[in-house]
Amino acid sequence: MDRLVAIMARLRDPETGCEWDSVQTFASIAPYTIEEAYEVEDAIARGDMADLKDELGDLLLQVVFHARMAEEAGAFDFADVAATIGDKMERRHPHIFGDAAEGGHHLWEQIKADERAAKAHRGALDGVALGLPALLRAEKLQKRAARTGFDWPDATGPRAKVDEELAEADRAIGDHKAEEIGDLLFAVVNWARHEGIDAEAALRIANSKFERRFRAMEAEAGDAFKELDLNAKEALWQAVKRRAG
Structure with a gap:
């Protein structure tokens, strides 16, 4: 860790450091931090331990990067970060x-x-990070609200809400339709939560399934795939679905 912290300090040196690393800010680095966390998850999903080791290193670098910028600003350093999480885990x-x-x-x-x-003027929803994926943040907001008693007793209520929001989305026009579709997605997350289903994980599975089937379609049709009309593509999709699941 000492070596890694020293490397980052060298890279951030305004005179002798890296021309890219030395000019970054918290805001410019934040997207990379999120991306690296997802790459860790991807390595885990693939069961690739060698890649997981590499990706965890990339994620750790992000922590060191942010801590170094904070140290330069006189706010805290990496040792403070480690001490804070250590104290929190014990507490x-x-x-x-x-x-x-x-x-x-x-x-x-x-x-x-x-x-x-214990923090002054904190509401039940405070602290749910804005940068979370939207489905995950929706679930966290709903769980926080549920702790205050603002929740349905079972899955019947949120399931009915899905139908209600779908009908409202159907009726909406113009810019209002995006808002109503957002309400629909929020309702689906709530229904999934009451069914004990992680909406983010469920959508990830659906994405993977779609990608697998679509690639199978492309492989089966070859170069002719793009020239097929929609009916032919749909027939190919159904065939792949029956065969591969």
Whole structure:
């Protein structure tokens, strides 16, 4: 870690450092941080341990990068980041590091809620990061609201809401249609949550399935694929679907 921190300091040197690294900001680096997190997830999904090691290094570099910029601004450094997360993990596991009789996920969530409540003028939805993928953020917002009692008792309510929002999206016109489709997506996430389904993961599976089937269509039709009309493409899709699932 010391070596990596030193490398980043050298790269950020305004006179002798890298011309790209030295001019970056928190805002310019943030998209790369998000991208690297997804590449870690992709390596895990593929079961590629060698790639996972590499991607985790790329993600760690992002933490070091942000910490170095903060150090230059006089805010904090990498050691502060490590100390803060260490303190937090000990605080949220009092049954391991403290004198609590029991622990578990319920205790973790209660401690998190207490920490949020201790911060002045914090609402139930505060702290849900704006940069999260939209489906994941929708689920987190819904879970936060549910902790206050603002939730349906079972999946019947959110399922009916999907139909309601779909009808409203059908009736909407112009710019209002985008808003209504957004409401529909939010309702679908809520329904999935009540069914115990991770909407982000479910959509990722659907994306993968579509990609697999579409590539199979292209492979079967070859160079003629682009010239096929829609009916022919649909027939090919159905054939691939029956064969490959």
